[in-house]
Amino acid sequence: MSNTRPLIFRKGLDMKEAVAGELAAAYHSKLVDQVRTSDFRHVAGRLTVHLAREFGFCYGVDRAVDYAYQARARFRGQRVFLTGEIIHNPHVNDRLRAAGIRFLTDSVERTHRLGPDDVVILPAFGVTVEEMLRLTAQGCTLVDTTCGSVLNVWKNVVRYAQDGYTAIIHGKVRHEETRATASQALKFPQGRYLIVLDRDEAAIVCDYIEHRGDRGTFLARFGDAVSPGFDPDTDLIRIGCANQTTMLMSESLEIGEMFGRAMRARYGEAHTAEHFRTFDTICSATQDRQDAVLALLREKPVDLVIVISRAYLRRARADISHRRSGVPRLPDRNQAPANRRAINGERPGNAVE
Numbered sequence: 001m002s003n004t005r006p007l008i009f010r011k012g013l014d015m016k017e018a019v020a021g022e023l024a025a026a027y028h029s030k031l032v033d034q035v036r037t038s039d040f041r042h043v044a045g046r047l048t049v050h051l052a053r054e055f056g057f058c059y060g061v062d063r064a065v066d067y068a069y070q071a072r073a074r075f076r077g078q079r080v081f082l083t084g085e086i087i088h089n090p091h092v093n094d095r096l097r098a099a100g101i102r103f104l105t106d107s108v109e110r111t112h113r114l115g116p117d118d119v120v121i122l123p124a125f126g127v128t129v130e131e132m133l134r135l136t137a138q139g140c141t142l143v144d145t146t147c148g149s150v151l152n153v154w155k156n157v158v159r160y161a162q163d164g165y166t167a168i169i170h171g172k173v174r175h176e177e178t179r180a181t182a183s184q185a186l187k188f189p190q191g192r193y194l195i196v197l198d199r200d201e202a203a204i205v206c207d208y209i210e211h212r213g214d215r216g217t218f219l220a221r222f223g224d225a226v227s228p229g230f231d232p233d234t235d236l237i238r239i240g241c242a243n244q245t246t247m248l249m250s251e252s253l254e255i256g257e258m259f260g261r262a263m264r265a266r267y268g269e270a271h272t273a274e275h276f277r278t279f280d281t282i283c284s285a286t287q288d289r290q291d292a293v294l295a296l297l298r299e300k301p302v303d304l305v306i307v308i309s310r311a312y313l314r315r316a317r318a319d320i321s322h323r324r325s326g327v328p329r330l331p332d333r334n335q336a337p338a339n340r341r342a343i344n345g346e347r348p349g350n351a352v353e
Helices: 016-027 030-037 059-074 090-098 129-137 148-162 176-185 199-209 215-222 249-267 269-275 285-299 315-323 336-343
Strands: 041-044 047-050 080-082 119-122 141-144 166-170 192-196 239-243
Touching: 016 059, 030 041, 059 080, 059 090, 059 119, 059 141, 059 148, 129 176, 148 166, 148 176, 148 239, 166 176, 166 199, 166 249, 176 192, 192 199, 199 215, 199 249, 239 249, 249 269, 249 285
Parallel strands: 080 119, 119 141, 166 192, 166 239
Antiparallel strands: 041 047
């Protein structure tokens, strides 16, 4: 344990120019630039490739990756760690490992061995309050790349907790960002949270608010998605909505409207404001990219869609399949056998995993 106040970098490390060339070499594509300047289209013989008009990293991801490279450049000779994946992109994380940045989630690393001579990078998703306190107590130099949109959500959750409102978080219960956001509610003794994955789970909570649910069934369903000691009979009287920023904006807004209707039904229009708050910190980056893909599918004759994502990030592919059946899809990464099956005529509409 260290008594030294740690140094925390949140606005760069004065090494932006020093790493600009390395970042450009690793992540910049002249071909993509050419496609963009050619009306987002590339033609090679019989093959035409269309690129969605919103493509690539959002601002928050660009910033996080930039800061990680700056940290490695500034602290040469010191151990530099990431608390986990900086973003959910194997290519980026593999490059950071190759650059000598170590991941605390790797089995050989241990958080308790950290000290004042070590540098720890916090990912774009942020970290939990507990983890931040632990790293601060150990005196590590911290490079905080938490996205500004995530920080805005946290501010709302903190206000909810201060004022006695339960934070209803639209997100994935095991996602790093959602865990970090939920932990903000526990800064105050009266803070509570409930995480809902989608409209279906939101509907279950709305039913309970309107006295149509069973307590035992509710707790069994949301047992790992609520704050300690959560009581649906008292902790759903006053609620405020928040979200994991990488969820679809349209779905988050719809879920917010669902809870608004449920609270109006229970308490009446005149008293809804006393019991319900909604968010004004939606990040549109995910929605913009999916909307761009769907617009492309409406406007162009497409035979095959290639979605660049992690194998378990199926939301985009499911959305495309729902709206444009008959278009086969490929996962990314080096899954050559699966790719060949699709190219050689696997039945359209089936996911190729």
